Each structure stands twice: as C-alpha cells, then as structure tokens.
Amino acid sequence: MAERVLMKGNEAIVRGAIAGGCRAFFGYPITPQNEIPECMSRLMPKAGGVFLQAESELAAISMVYGAAAAGVRTMTSSSSPGISLKQEGISYIAGAELPCVIANVQRGGPGLGNIAAAQSDYFQSTRGGGHGDYRTLVLAPWSVMECYTLTAEAFDIADEYRNPCLVLLDAVIGQMIEAIEIPDWKPKVPPKPWTTTGAKGRPANVVNSLYIIPSDLEEVNNRIQARYKHAAEHLTRAQSIRTEDADVVLVAYGCSARVCRSVVDMARGEGIRAGLLRPITLYPFPTREIDALAERGKRFLVVEMSSGQMVEDVRLAVEGKSEVRFYGRTGGVVPAPAEIVEQVKAMAKASSGSTTVNRQPTTVN
Amino acid sequence: MQKVYERPESMADVQMSYCPGCLHGTVHRMIAEVIDELGVREQVVGVCPVGCAVFMYEYMSCDMIEAAHGRAPAVATGVKRVLPDSVVFTYQGDGDLAAIGTAEIIHAAARGERITTIFINNTTYGMTGGQMAPTTLLGQKSTTCPTGREAMREGFPIRVCELLATLDGPIYLARVAPVNAAGLVKTKNAIKKAFQKQLEGRGFSLVEVLCNCPTQLKVSPIDSLKWVEENMVPYYPLGEFVDR
Numbered sequence: 066m067a068e069r070v071l072m073k074g075n076e077a078i079v080r081g082a083i084a085g086g087c088r089a090f091f092g093y094p095i096t097p098q099n100e101i102p103e104c105m106s107r108l109m110p111k112a113g114g115v116f117l118q119a120e121s122e123l124a125a126i127s128m129v130y131g132a133a134a135a136g137v138r139t140m141t142s143s144s145s146p147g148i149s150l151k152q153e154g155i156s157y158i159a160g161a162e163l164p165c166v167i168a169n170v171q172r173g174g175p176g177l178g179n180i181a182a183a184q185s186d187y188f189q190s191t192r193g194g195g196h197g198d199y200r201t202l203v204l205a206p207w208s209v210m211e212c213y214t215l216t217a218e219a220f221d222i223a224d225e226y227r228n229p230c231l232v233l234l235d236a237v238i239g240q241m242i243e244a245i246e247i248p249d250w251k252p253k254v255p256p257k258p259w260t261t262t263g264a265k266g267r268p269a270n271v272v273n274s275l276y277i278i279p280s281d282l283e284e285v286n287n288r289i290q291a292r293y294k295h296a297a298e299h300l301t302r303a304q305s306i307r308t309e310d311a312d313v314v315l316v317a318y319g320c321s322a323r324v325c326r327s328v329v330d331m332a333r334g335e336g337i338r339a340g341l342l343r344p345i346t347l348y349p350f351p352t353r354e355i356d357a358l359a360e361r362g363k364r365f366l367v368v369e370m371s372s373g374q375m376v377e378d379v380r381l382a383v384e385g386k387s388e389v390r391f392y393g394r395t396g397g398v399v400p401a402p403a404e405i406v407e408q409v410k411a412m413a414k415a416s417s418g419s420t421t422v423n424r425q426p427t428t429v430n
Numbered sequence: 431m432q433k434v435y436e437r438p439e440s441m442a443d444v445q446m447s448y449c450p451g452c453l454h455g456t457v458h459r460m461i462a463e464v465i466d467e468l469g470v471r472e473q474v475v476g477v478c479p480v481g482c483a484v485f486m487y488e489y490m491s492c493d494m495i496e497a498a499h500g501r502a503p504a505v506a507t508g509v510k511r512v513l514p515d516s517v518v519f520t521y522q523g524d525g526d527l528a529a530i531g532t533a534e535i536i537h538a539a540a541r542g543e544r545i546t547t548i549f550i551n552n553t554t555y556g557m558t559g560g561q562m563a564p565t566t567l568l569g570q571k572s573t574t575c576p577t578g579r580e581a582m583r584e585g586f587p588i589r590v591c592e593l594l595a596t597l598d599g600p601i602y603l604a605r606v607a608p609v610n611a612a613g614l615v616k617t618k619n620a621i622k623k624a625f626q627k628q629l630e631g632r633g634f635s636l637v638e639v640l641c642n643c644p645t646q647l648k649v650s651p652i653d654s655l656k657w658v659e660e661n662m663v664p665y666y667p668l669g670e671f672v673d674r
Contacts, residue, residue: 089512115511119504120537127501127534131508134495135475135516139508157498261493261509263516265472269442271487273496 067246074239075100077212078168078232079108082140085217086252087166088114089139091128093121093147096180097236098170101142122147126154126167133163134272136260138220138252142168144236145186146177148194155229156195160274162259162289164223167201168216168232170239173397181397182236182320187374190233191348198286200293201231202300203347205318209243214250215345221253222300226292233347235370237320237399296349303351304343307333311340313412314358316379317368318344320399325368327402328409335406337413347375355382364388366412368405371395388412438462440471442491451651453608453641454482454550457617458489460608461519461548464622465492468629470517475509477502477518479526482557483550486521500531503538506545517628519546525555528564528588535594535636542599542633546624549590552641553662560646564588567665572646587665591638595671601633603672607640607663609655620670640666 072080078101082090090109092102102118109116115132119125125141132139143151148169158165171186173179190203202222204215216232223230261270276282307329308314315325322343332339342358344351355365364387367376376391383389392408394400437443440462448454465471471492478486480499487494497505502520510518527535527549538545554572555561562572562579565587569578579587591603602624608617617639624635640662642654649657 089508091508117507117511120533123501124504124507124534124537127498127504128508128511130497130501131477131495131505131510132512133508134505135509135512137512139512153498154501161496261475261495262513263473263475264491264493269491269493271494271496273487273494275484275496 067248069244069246071242071244072209073100073242074209074212074234075170076104077209077245078142078216079104080247081213081216082166082220083108083112083114084213084250085220086138086254087140087220088112089132089137090114090116091119091125091132091139091141093119093125093143095144095147097172097239098142098144098168100239101168101170122150123153126151126158129165130154130158130161130163133158133165134161134261136257136262138224140166140168142170144170144172145174145183148186148189152195155201156193156197156199157274158229159193159199159201159289160197161272162227163272164227165229166216166219166223166232167229168234171233171235173395179397180236182370182399183395183397184235184319184321184370185372185374185395186233187347187369187371190231191350191378199289200348201229202226202296202349203231203233205233205345205347206238207319207322207343209241210245212238213245214248217250217252224255226296228289228292233319235320293349300346301349301351301353302345303354304345305354306341306343308340308342308358308363310338311363312338312416313340313366313409314363315339315341315366315368315405315409316344316355316375317341318347318375321368321370324400324402325405328405331402331406332409335410337409339409350378350382352378352382355379356384359383359387362387364412364416365390366408367391368400369393370399438466440465440474440490440492442489444488446489447485448482449645451642451644451654453639456608456614457548457550457639457641458486460618460621461521462490463618464625467622468625473515473517475513475516475518477506477509477520479520479522481523481526481555483521483523484557500526500529501534502526503531503534503543503545503547507538507541507543510543510545517625519548519625521548522550524551524553524563524565528590536597539594539634539636540597540599542601544628544631545634546628547636548621549636549638550641551590551638551666552643554643554646556643556646567661589666591636591671594636599634600636600672601674602627602635602670604670605638605640605666605668607658607668609640609642609658638666
C-alpha cells in the first residue's frame with residue numbers, strides 16, 4: 066500500500082523530481098517557490114545528487130544547461146520574474162536540443178508584481194518565452210498529488226522530446242498542503258549518445274545551438290517542430306468533469322480549475338448544466354478535445370487568473386463554431402466561486418433568448 | 431626521419447576561420463598540447479564563448495559545449511558538479527568574461543569551482559566589429575568610443591586577475607602575453623599549470639592571455655604584437671597573482 070503523507074505543493078515538486086530521476090538542481094531564491102530550493106538542499110544530497118544555489122537565475126539555468134549536456138536529469142525552479150531571467154538559457158537549451166525541467170510557481174505581474182497566485186505567465190510558458198522558434202512543453206498540476214506525479218513525469222517527457230519541460234503552477238498550488246499517496250515511480254531514461262561527458266572511446270560530441278548556415282539551422286528547426294507535432298498527437302492531456310451533458314463548459318487549469326470545479330456543482334444546483342474541461346498539458350494544448358465539444362454545441366467560459374491568455378487558445382480551437390466567453394481576475398486575486406457562477410448564469414440566460422455568438426471577452430472587474 | 435612537429439590529438443584537422451596574425455589559433459593549440467601532455471583528452475569537456483572563438487568546438491577534438499554569452503563558467507559548473515572526474519575548461523574573451531559574464535566568473539572563482547578558464551584579453555569585441563570592451567585601454571579608440579576611451583565617460587578598464595585575486599576560491603591566477611618567444615613559452619607553461627591545478631581538485635584556475643586583434647587595431651600582425659607589449663603590458667602587468 067502506498068504511503069500517505071501531508072505535503073506542500075512545492076515539496077511535492079522536489080520529491081517528484083527526485084523520484085523522476087533528477088540528480089542536479091540549480092536554483093535561486095524567490096518567493097513563492099523558496100521551499101523548492103530549501104527542500105532540494107536537504108533531499109538532493111541524500112539522493113546522491115547535486116544541489117547548488119547559483120548567483121542568479123541566469124547562472125542557474127546555465128548550470129542546468131551544462132548538467133543536461135553531461136547527460137544528468139536536471140532542473141531549476143523559480144517564480145515569474147525569475148523565469149523571465151531564465152529565458153535566455155531556456156532558448157539555448159531548446160536550441161541545443163537538451164532535456165531539462167523548470168518549475169514556475171507563478172506570482173502576480175508584470176514587473177515585481179506581488180507574491181500572490183497568478184496565471185499571467187501562460188503566454189510566456191506556452192509560446193516559448195525566449196527568442197527563436199521553439200516551445201516549452203507545459204504541464205499544469207492542480208493538486209499536490211499532481212505536483213509530484215507531473216514533475217516526476219516531466220523528466221521522462223523532457224528526455225523523450227529533448228526539450229525543456231515546464232511545470233507551471235502558482236502560489237496557491239505551491240503553498241497549499243494536501244494528503245498525497247507516494248506512488249512507485251520508475252523513470253524511463255532513453256540512451257543519450259549525444260552527451261558531452263569526455264570523448265572516451267568515441268568521437269568528440271558537441272552541444273551547440275549555433276548553425277551558421279541557414280539551411281542547417283532550418284533543418285534543426287524542422288526537427289524540433291516535428292517533435293512538437295509528435296507531442297500534440299501523443300502528449301496532450303485534459304481532464305473532463307461533467308462535460309458530457311453540459312451546456313456551458315468551463316475551461317481552466319491549475320488554481321482556477323479548482324475554483325471552477327466547485328462552480329460546476331454550484332451551477333448544477335441552480336439547474337444549469339455546467340462542466341469543466343481542465344487542460345493538464347498547456348502545450349501541447351487540448352485543441353482537439355475543445356473542438357469536439359464545440360462541434361457538439363457546447364459554449365465555453367474560460368476562467369483564468371490573468372487578463373485573458375489561455376482564452377486565445379480556446380478560441381483558436383473553437384474557430385468560431387461556438388461562443389467563448391472569458392472571466393479573469395489579475396494581480397494575485399483568486400476569483401470566488403460565486404463570481405464565476407454569476408458569469409455562468411448570465412451565459413445560460415443569454416443562450417435561452419438569443420443565439421448570438423459573442424466572441425468578445427466579458428469585462429474584467 | 432624524426433617527426434618534430436605535429437597536430438596535437440586534441441586538435442581537429444580543420445582550417446580555422448581566424449584572421450591572419452590572430453593569436454586565438456596559437457592559444458587553441460597550446461590548450462590542445464596541454465590536454466595531450468596531461469593525457470586527459472577523454473575526460474575533457476570544453477566550454478566555448480560567444481565571440482571570435484565561438485567556433486572553437488570545430489577546432490578541438492574533445493567534447494565541447496557552446497555557451498551563451500558570458501555564461502561559460504556557469505555551464506562549466508553544471509558539467510563539473512555532475513561529472514567531478516571530468517576536466518572542464520572555459521575559453522572566454524574580454525566582453526564575454528569581464529562584461530556580460532562578470533557575475534558568472536566571479537562566483538565560479540569564489541566557489542572555487544574545479545575548472546580552468548582561459549581568458550583572452552584583446553581589448554575589443556573582435557567579432558562584432560571592434561566595439562569598446564571592458565578591457566579597452568584609456569585613450570584607445572573603438573567603434574563605440576570613436577574619440578578614445580575616457581575614464582569619466584566610459585569608465586576604467588578592468589584588471590581581471592587582480593580582481594579575482596581578492597577571492598579565496600582561486601588557486602592559480604596568471605597573466606601572460608604570447609607576443610614574443612619568451613611570452614609563448616610562459617603562456618604554454620601557465621596553461622599547463624592551470625590544468626594541473628584543476629587536477630589537484632582544490633579550486634579555480636585562470637590564465638589571462640593578453641592577445642592582439644590586428645583586424646580591429648588596423649595594424650599588421652607584427653605591429654599588433656608590439657602594440658600589446660607597449661600598450662597592454664604596462665596596464666596589465668604580467669605574472670602569477672595567485673599560486674597556492
């Protein structure tokens with residue numbers, strides 16, 4: 066029987082990482098993710114791995130680049146402003162086709178923002194974040210259990226796709242404590258003949274993202290894009306909760322999905338058939354799942370702790386076939402279930418009287 | 431017949447892209463010779479910079495990583511920490527090491543990372559077209575200080591060895607100038623010593639190599655060597671700053 070323990074989301078990230086085979090962590094302090102490097106500094110040496118506090122986020126991600134080049138499963142963590150600093154290294158890691166895991170415990174922005182929970186790094190996370198034609202594969206846990214399992218799995222995914230894999234959570238998911246069952250986890254590590262570990266008994270290897278001849282670089286970019294196409298087919302994941310008979314489907318991830326889970330029941334209590342589609346992978350995005358719901362006439366309410374970022378992906382998936390509305394709170398404000406229920410009610414009311422498709426987001430308070 | 435000169439095993443059999451008279455190729459060769467002499471080629475992971483030496487990975491026949499501008503010491507740290515038995519070096523220019531990568535070099539040195547840095551100081555951003563470097567001398571003209579570097583406008587040139595010598599992490603810091611026969615011998619010896627220090631596993635080692643850039647100085651290769659001797663050496667004194 067699996068061990069059942071109380072744990073903070075941030076600690077579950079650490080324990081999941083170690084279970085996933087991570088043996089090198091390079092970090093830098095920033096709230097609300099400090100439990101990750103603190104916990105790593107205790108647990109990683111016990112697991113026989115390396116923990117090092119870097120002089121900056123730039124250095125931390127560059128250390129990750131070096132450790133990944135040396136073939137070791139490696140990660141870093143930070144929160145929004147720190148993740149912005151890491152973008153240089155993330156782009157180089159993607160360009161050099163190296164695997165690594167990055168946890169972003171999102172906080173309010175822009176700028177220094179605040180240390181409360183937010184989901185305003187969605188664009189940065191799912192569009193690549195740094196310069197160049199690449200994406201980061203993005204997993205979005207909504208529970209402490211998922212912090213553990215998705216982080217463990219992120220290392221398999223990063224290795225399989227030779228691409229950075231981002232675990233995107235927020236201050237609420239990182240700081241909350243839940244009971245979890247520690248699963249048995251067996252990392253799947255593929256052979257890595259490309260590593261720079263010393264050219265012993267083989268020709269020298271080079272880890273590099275510089276291709277001075279344009280057609281060479283295009284070839285690399287095509288190879289990277291082919292991996293994303295494969296990921297879209299095989300990696301995309303979403304959870305459907307009561308969407309089968311739903312008239313209004315809420316779309317939310319992470320913290321806001323937890324709020325929306327309550328909204329589904331509250332709305333149904335008032336006679337409105339609501340459901341929730343929760344993307345677990347934000348990139349690749351569950352476009353097909355949303356499209357299938359749109360085909361069946363479902364209408365969508367996207368709820369985010371941002372001024373509307375994921376809603377663009379939902380609209381791209383729906384392609385005007387159905388109504389997509391948006392409700393968001395920003396600055397670290399977590400929307401209350403009652404606020405969202407009001408939005409769902411307004412949508413239900415609008416549909417009974419009119420079939421007009423409203424493609425504009427509703428006003429944000 | 432006796433063979434007296436050959437390509438080191440650690441050097442790839444390719445043509446370099448450096449300008450005529452440039453010392454990058456000479457220093458590359460010295461590093462390759464040292465790696466061969468120490469018999470560590472199969473343990474070596476080199477980290478090359480952004481700048482003229484960006485293609486160093488094509489010229490060496492050991493494992494190499496291309497780093498982002500200035501980040502080589504952090505990348506090298508990542509490698510060395512997970513592969514403590516490897517022999518890790520960075521090769522960095524003055525813009526790379528003393529401007530954009532100042533934090534990375536200072537902290538790698540302060541941590542006493544068991545890595546070796548070969549620091550090429552030629553007072554200019556050679557590849558990007560001769561802009562002012564952190565080591566550009568006072569009065570020296572560049573494409574971004576066209577009337578000459580002025581202390582109260584562009585600040586003072588940075589003496590990297592002296593700066594790092596204030597830290598406890600480095601176990602070997604030396605400045606050399608391979609611009610004449612004696613300088614070439616001393617450069618090779620310093621590079622070898624720096625790698626040997628790494629093998630001792632006690633701390634960080636760095637060799638600052640004063641180099642020419644005939645292209646950006648707009649002088650002949652021979653005159654560029656004289657320029658280093660006459661202008662750089664007085665400001666950047668040669669010698670060993672730390673040896674412990």
